Each structure stands twice: as C-alpha cells, then as structure tokens.
Amino acid sequence: MYKDDFPESFDSPKNYYFSVLSSSWLMVLAMLFFIGISWYALEEYFRDRGEERFNNSVQELTEAVNHRMVAYEQVLRGGIGLFLSSNGVTRQEWQTYIINARLGEYYPGIQGIGYAEILTPANVEEHVKQIQAEGFNEYKIYPEGERELYCAINYLEPFDWRNQRAFGYDMCSEPIRRAAILSAIASGMPTISGKVTLVQETADDTQSGFLMYLPLYRSLATTEAERKQQATGLVYAAFRMNDLMQGIMGNRFSGLKLAIYDGGNPSNANLMFSSSKKLPSTQDIFYKSQTEMIEGQAWRLDISSQSRFISSSEQVQSIWLQVIGCGFVLALFYSVVVMARNRYQESMLTTELIANEKRFRLVIEASPSALFMVDKSGVITLVNTHAERLFGYARDELLGRSINMLLPEALRGAHQQHMSNYLVQPIAKNMSMRDDLFGCCKDGTRLAIEVGLTPIHFSNGVSILATINNVSERKRIEIQRAEHTKELERINQELDRFAYIASHDLKSPLRGIEQLTSWLSEDLADNTNENVQKYLGLIQSRIHRMVLLLDGLLMFSRIGRVDTEIVEVNTKQLMEDMFALVAPPQGFELVLEGGFPQFKTVKTLLELVVRNLMSNAIKHHDKEQGVIRVQCEQRDEQYWFSVIDDGPGISNAYHGKVFEMFQTLRPRDEVEGSGLGLSLVKKTVESLGGKVQLKSDGRGCCFQFSWPMRIVDKEVL
Incomplete structure (x- = not known):
C-alpha cells in the first residue's frame, strides 16, 4: 500500500501522541489550577476563622483589663469604707485590712495600697510631728518646697523596703499625679493617672507605672465645690505595668503581642507596656488598635499576633481536605459556579422585577x-x-x-x-x-x-x-359614518343606474345615426363629389368614437366597484392573446423577455391594462413596422410588467398629463381613440395597490406597472 493511499484525515503517530500528551497536560494544569483555587479558598476560610478567634481574644483581653481594674476599684472602695466606718483608722488596722485582702493571691499587679492625707501649708508641720510621734523619727514630706496643696503618703502596705521608699512622698509635687488627684476629688470617682515612674522603682528592672485614686470626704458631698472642700485624703493603689499585665495575661494570651500607650499617641514616650521586644505592627498576621477609657484615662491598646490561631488538628484537616479535594475539586468548582450564577440570576431577576414594577407604574400612569x-x-x-x-x-x-x-x-x-x-x-x-x-x-x-x-x-x-x-365621541362618529356610507351607497347606485341609462340611451340614437349614415353612403355611392364621401366618413368616425367614449366611461366608473373573479393566469399566454386581440398591423412584432409567472389574480383587469398599453403603443406608432417588448420581473412581493415600444416617444413635458382623462397627444382625427386608455390603466392598477410609471427619453416609451402577487377577497396581500 502506498503512502498516498492513506486518508488525509489521519494524523501521524507523532502528532497523535503529541495531541494526547497535550490534552493530558491541559487536564493536569486545569486540575492544579482548581486545586490552587481550593487551597486559596481554604486558606481564606482559616484566615477568617483565625481572625475571628483573634478578635475574640482581643475582646477577652480588653474585658480582662477592665474587669481587673474594676476589681482594684472595689479594693479601694473597701479602704474608703474602712475609714468611713471608724473615727480613726490606725496603721495597724490598715495593715490588717490589706493583709486580709490577700493582694498577692487575688489582686496580682498591685505594688501597694495606701492612704495619702490632703494637707495645706498650715497643717504640714503638725502632720509631720504626728507621724514622728508614732515612732518614725526620720519621717518627713518630700520633696521639699512650699506648695498650695500636699498629698503625703501616710499608710502604704505592704510596708516592705520598696514601698518604704514612697513613705512621706508628696504626690501633688508631680504634675501627672496631681492632675489625677484633683480629677478624682472633683468627680468623686476612681481615677487613674497617666504614665509615671513609681517612687518605689530602683535602677534594676524599672517599669512604667500608674496610680489609681479614690477620694475620702468628711461628709456627703454632691457638688464639685463641696467635694473639694470636704476632701480629707485619698485611698490609692500603685501599679507596676509589667507586673500588672503579667497577672492579667499570664499564659492565657500567649499568642498575642500587646502594647499599651498612655493616651492615643503611639510613641515611645507614651509606651507603658509591651509584651514583647518587637512592638505590634500592621505587618503582623493580625493587628488591631483601639482606645479604651480605663477609670477616666485613655489607653491605646495595640494588639497583634504572629500566630494564625489555627490548631494543629485544623492544619491536619487542611492537608486531608486538600488530598481528598483533588478528586472532587472539579465538581466542587462547578457547584460553586452554578450557585454563583444562580445567585447572580436571582439578583438580576430581583433587580429586573423592581425595574419592571417601576416601568409598570410608569406605563399605568402614562x-x-x-x-x-x-x-x-x-x-x-x-x-x-x-x-x-x-x-x-x-x-x-x-x-x-x-x-x-x-x-x-x-x-x-x-x-x-x-x-x-x-x-x-x-x-x-x-x-x-x-x-x-x-x-x-x-x-x-x-x-x-x-x-x-x-x-x-x-x-x-x-x-x-x-x-x-x-367611546361616546367614537360612537357618534360611527353613527355619522354609517349615515354617510348609506348615502354614498345610494349615490353609487344612482351613478351606476345613470351610467347604464346614459350608455344605453345615448347608444340608441347613435346606432340610428350610424344606420342613417350607412343608408346615405349607399344612396350616394355614385356621387363623384369627394367632399360627400369625406363627410360621411367623418360622421361614421365620430359615431365610432362616441361609442368608444361611452364604453370607456362606463368601464372607468365601474373599476374598483365591480367584483371580478380570481382565476389562475398564465401571463405569457395572456400577453400573446392581448397582442392578437388588438389586431396589430402587419409588420408589428411582440417580444417577451424575462420569466412570466403563472399565478392567481384578477384576469379581466390584467387583460384590460395590457390591452390598453399595447393598443396605445401600436396606435401612436409613427411607422408601419415596430416591435412591442414586454418584460416581467419580481420585486418585493410584486410583479413588475414593462410594455416597451420603439415609437416616437413622449416628451417629458407631457409625462404628467398622459394619465389624465380625455388627454391625447395627437388630434383625434389623426388617431382614433377616446382618451381614456391610460386613465383606465392608472385607475385599474392603483385600485389593486400598484403603481404605474412612464419612462421616455428620446425615441420609444416604457410603461411599467406593478401587480400584486396575491389577491384574496379583492384585498392585496
């Protein structure tokens, strides 16, 4: 078998192998693509879950800070209650209260709880003597200097070596503490200070701190002025931020990085606490920043996490889901696409329904x-x-x-x-x-x-x-129209009777005159006078013209109002019959061009039009020989017939007049006719919805008329 005998549709083995390999790689690439989408979707899901857990942890941390500060507030209120329930709280009683509160166990983070007495320059000396009398011979208020208001630390427990450094310290000497003290006195509510370095701090392990103040009044005070006047001292707590936050966070929030700033400006100067050396950043996996009002002071909490908050079991599930999903990824993707398409279609349908309702209302109103x-x-x-x-x-x-x-x-x-x-x-x-x-x-x-x-x-x-x-006006018009129609029918009937009577009654005397003329011609046959025979010929010609005119008028009046039968017509045979019917002189020839159809139409009217056009072409020909060409073509549900002669033609100035009644281009004595032929053609064609056109440029005329392809019940389709 020769190589040329193989069908051309077969590929070579190499091409076939390449086609299969290409298809496989395409399937693999498509699979990898859909797996990647599935992996990405799963990662996004885990990220959303992680972010949700991160936000929950942030909320829990924020609530833990607020709850812890409320708990510390209750400790201070207990101290206030102790002072209000006793005429004088001794140092031993204060120590007993603090020991019983078990701060280290229940309230971790408090450096100490104390009482500071509010003093004026007038009673500072008496206060110092009183404390020294208790056995603190070296007690003094520091830092030295005269001030309008003093708030010296009197009681401070636990009274260890670190807190003893603050014994006698005037907290009004420092602006941040002073502002918090005055705010607490004015409001009567617990107030914390801004970022400070506690007096208890040493060079080792220095931490940022703050203080919480709760004022003590001599009696009930309801206004700010009364509070300032009745204030006698403040129960306060000193906090070291690292110790405080370690007690709050512990290992519970180990996955979070926390930075606390005093106020809303995240600067190093305002940084109070950081759980790690690297501050929280927007570059971390999760990050959130919020401002909390803690006992009258604004703290900015920046919280982030490098952890994805995904458990090891979820990571294992992720791997297994990817392995299992390889087999179902195409179906899953298809389902997602179908669901998205349905959702989109539902959305589009809803939008369209709303738009349709608006359009419906506009249509209703319009x-x-x-x-x-x-x-x-x-x-x-x-x-x-x-x-x-x-x-x-x-x-x-x-x-x-x-x-x-x-x-x-x-x-x-x-x-x-x-x-x-x-x-x-x-x-x-x-x-x-x-x-x-x-x-x-x-x-x-x-x-x-x-x-x-x-x-x-x-x-x-x-x-x-x-x-x-x-429809009141329409009914009135319909009644008038019916009356007018009835009147028109009556007039048309009278016109028909008139046309018939006129034709019959006028033809009778014409026939009599024609008979008399024939008798005169017979009697004067031997008369050699040429004028006698000429005049007799003219009389007979006038009589014949009068008969033609009466027949033409009768036919013209009945076009469009007389029912005619629709029959099958062979147009080619019809053209030949009409040419024979007009009895052309010897030397005239009929030429048919184009495809002549056979269809159902009003044969008598078509014969009338063709006969008049052929008769007109022969009658007005200026030579003894001529050619009559008839063409036919189909255009837009109509047949266009053209009757073309090679006669003298018609000047453009007369194109508009030839279709008028009783119009002839030559004297009637030269060309016998009624002047109604082309008028009958025009009215007949237009009664069926057609058109008649005349084209003549120089010698020869072309009469074109359109004829409907289908007529049903005398209506053009």
Whole structure:
C-alpha cells in the first residue's frame, strides 16, 4: 500500500501522541489550577476563622483589663469604707485590712495600697510631728518646697523596703499625679493617672507605672465645690505595668503581642507596656488598635499576633481536605459556579422585577386609557391619572371602593353576577363589541365606554386589570359614518343606474345615426363629389368614437366597484392573446423577455391594462413596422410588467398629463381613440395597490406597472 493511499484525515503517530500528551497536560494544569483555587479558598476560610478567634481574644483581653481594674476599684472602695466606718483608722488596722485582702493571691499587679492625707501649708508641720510621734523619727514630706496643696503618703502596705521608699512622698509635687488627684476629688470617682515612674522603682528592672485614686470626704458631698472642700485624703493603689499585665495575661494570651500607650499617641514616650521586644505592627498576621477609657484615662491598646490561631488538628484537616479535594475539586468548582450564577440570576431577576414594577407604574400612569386594578371581590386597588379625569373622582375616593360605583345604578346588580362568573375562569377579554356598556361619572353623567379585561397573577392571588376608554365621541362618529356610507351607497347606485341609462340611451340614437349614415353612403355611392364621401366618413368616425367614449366611461366608473373573479393566469399566454386581440398591423412584432409567472389574480383587469398599453403603443406608432417588448420581473412581493415600444416617444413635458382623462397627444382625427386608455390603466392598477410609471427619453416609451402577487377577497396581500 502506498503512502498516498492513506486518508488525509489521519494524523501521524507523532502528532497523535503529541495531541494526547497535550490534552493530558491541559487536564493536569486545569486540575492544579482548581486545586490552587481550593487551597486559596481554604486558606481564606482559616484566615477568617483565625481572625475571628483573634478578635475574640482581643475582646477577652480588653474585658480582662477592665474587669481587673474594676476589681482594684472595689479594693479601694473597701479602704474608703474602712475609714468611713471608724473615727480613726490606725496603721495597724490598715495593715490588717490589706493583709486580709490577700493582694498577692487575688489582686496580682498591685505594688501597694495606701492612704495619702490632703494637707495645706498650715497643717504640714503638725502632720509631720504626728507621724514622728508614732515612732518614725526620720519621717518627713518630700520633696521639699512650699506648695498650695500636699498629698503625703501616710499608710502604704505592704510596708516592705520598696514601698518604704514612697513613705512621706508628696504626690501633688508631680504634675501627672496631681492632675489625677484633683480629677478624682472633683468627680468623686476612681481615677487613674497617666504614665509615671513609681517612687518605689530602683535602677534594676524599672517599669512604667500608674496610680489609681479614690477620694475620702468628711461628709456627703454632691457638688464639685463641696467635694473639694470636704476632701480629707485619698485611698490609692500603685501599679507596676509589667507586673500588672503579667497577672492579667499570664499564659492565657500567649499568642498575642500587646502594647499599651498612655493616651492615643503611639510613641515611645507614651509606651507603658509591651509584651514583647518587637512592638505590634500592621505587618503582623493580625493587628488591631483601639482606645479604651480605663477609670477616666485613655489607653491605646495595640494588639497583634504572629500566630494564625489555627490548631494543629485544623492544619491536619487542611492537608486531608486538600488530598481528598483533588478528586472532587472539579465538581466542587462547578457547584460553586452554578450557585454563583444562580445567585447572580436571582439578583438580576430581583433587580429586573423592581425595574419592571417601576416601568409598570410608569406605563399605568402614562396610559391614555383609564386603568383600574381590582381584586377578586371587585375592590379597586389601583387607578391611574386618566381614570381620575375620566370619571371625576379623586384617587382617594376610588381606592378601596367597589368597581360597581362607576356603573349606572340599574346595572350594578347584574354586573356583580357577571363579575362572579368571570372570576371562576378569568381570561383576557375585550368587551368593546358590546353597545350596552356605560359608565357613571361623579356628577352623574353617563359615558359610553369600552372595557378590556386582563387577569394578572400575583403572589397573593389574581387581580383584574380593566382598561376603560370613553367611546361616546367614537360612537357618534360611527353613527355619522354609517349615515354617510348609506348615502354614498345610494349615490353609487344612482351613478351606476345613470351610467347604464346614459350608455344605453345615448347608444340608441347613435346606432340610428350610424344606420342613417350607412343608408346615405349607399344612396350616394355614385356621387363623384369627394367632399360627400369625406363627410360621411367623418360622421361614421365620430359615431365610432362616441361609442368608444361611452364604453370607456362606463368601464372607468365601474373599476374598483365591480367584483371580478380570481382565476389562475398564465401571463405569457395572456400577453400573446392581448397582442392578437388588438389586431396589430402587419409588420408589428411582440417580444417577451424575462420569466412570466403563472399565478392567481384578477384576469379581466390584467387583460384590460395590457390591452390598453399595447393598443396605445401600436396606435401612436409613427411607422408601419415596430416591435412591442414586454418584460416581467419580481420585486418585493410584486410583479413588475414593462410594455416597451420603439415609437416616437413622449416628451417629458407631457409625462404628467398622459394619465389624465380625455388627454391625447395627437388630434383625434389623426388617431382614433377616446382618451381614456391610460386613465383606465392608472385607475385599474392603483385600485389593486400598484403603481404605474412612464419612462421616455428620446425615441420609444416604457410603461411599467406593478401587480400584486396575491389577491384574496379583492384585498392585496
């Protein structure tokens, strides 16, 4: 077998192998692509889960800080209660209270709880002597200096070596502490200070700190002025931020990085606490910043995490899901696409429904007809502006009322029964054919109307849209038109009778004159006078012309009003028959060009048109020999026939006149005719919806006329 014998449709093995390999790689690439999408979607899911857990942890941490500060507030309020319940709290009683509070166990983070007495320059010396009398011989208020107000630390527990460094310290000497003290006194509420370095701090392990103050008053104070006057001291707590936050966070929030700033400005100067050396950043996996009001002081909490908050079991699940998902990724992707498409289609459908509702309302309002929407019980639920104008009611007067209010009272009962029967099986219905439909306006005026009913199915049931038009004027016009039509029919009948009588009665004397002329011709046959025979010929010619004119007038008057039969016509045979019928002189020839159809039409009218055009071409020819060419072509559901001669032609100045009645281009004595031939052609063609055209440029004429391909019941299709 030769190589050329192989079919060309077969590929070579190499190409086939390459095609299969390419298809496999395409499948692999498609698989990897969908796996990547699945992996990405799963990672996004885990990220959302991690972010949710991160936000929950942030919320828990924030609540833990707030709850811890509320707990510390309760300790301070207990101290206030101790002072208010005793005429004088001794140092031993204060120590007993603090030991019993078990700060290290229940309130980790508090460096110490103390009491500071508010002093003025007048009683500072007495205060110092009193404390020294208790055995603290080296006690003094520091730092030294005269100030308007002193707030010296009197009691401070636990009274260890670190807290002893703060014994006698005037907290009003430092602006941040002073501002917090004055705010607490003025408000009567617990207030914490801004970032400070506690007096208890040493060079080793220095931490940022803050203090919480709760004022003590001599008696009940309700206004700010009374509070400032009645304030005697403050119970306060000193906090070291690292110790405090370690007690709050512990290992519970080990996955979070926390930075606390005093105020809202995240600067190193305002940094109070950081859980790690590297501050939280937006570059971390999760990051959140928020400002909290803690006992009257704004703290900015920057919280982030390098952890994804995904458990090891979830990571294992991720791997297994990817392994298992390889087999179902295509189906999953297809399902996602289908669901997305359905959702999109639902959204588009909803949008389209809303748009359609708006368009429906615009159509209702813009409708030139009066529109009413009624429910199954016949109650009007919607009207348009035209309905208000037509019946004279305002919209509020129509809505919620029965549609029967728009009918004459005598018809309401019957209409209710008709409506009940219609609602059994509602269909689109036009009631315009009835003559007994009337509407009743607000002023009692009766209107002749036509009504169209259209059922519309809504989710809550079927409603009926009634389209109402005022046809009073139209009925009046129809009555007048009927009267005019009857009168025209009467006139046409009289014209037919007149045309017949005129033709019959005029032909009778013409026949008599023609007979007399024949007798005279016979009697004067031997007369050698040329004028006698000439005049007799003219008389006979005039009689023949008069007969033709009467026949033409009768035919012209009946075109379009006399029914003619539609039969099968072979147009080629018809052309040949008409050419023979006009009896052309010897030397004239008929030439048919194009495809001549065979179709059903009004044969007599087509014969009339063709016969007159051929007769006209031969009659006005200026030579003894000539060619009559007839062409046919189909254009736009019509046949176009052309009758072309090689005669003298017609000047452009006469193209508009040749189709007028009684118009001839040559004297009738030269060319015998009635002058109605082309008028009959024009009226016949136009009665069937066709057109007639004349083309003549120099020698020869071309008469074109269009003829409908189909005529049914004398109507052109």
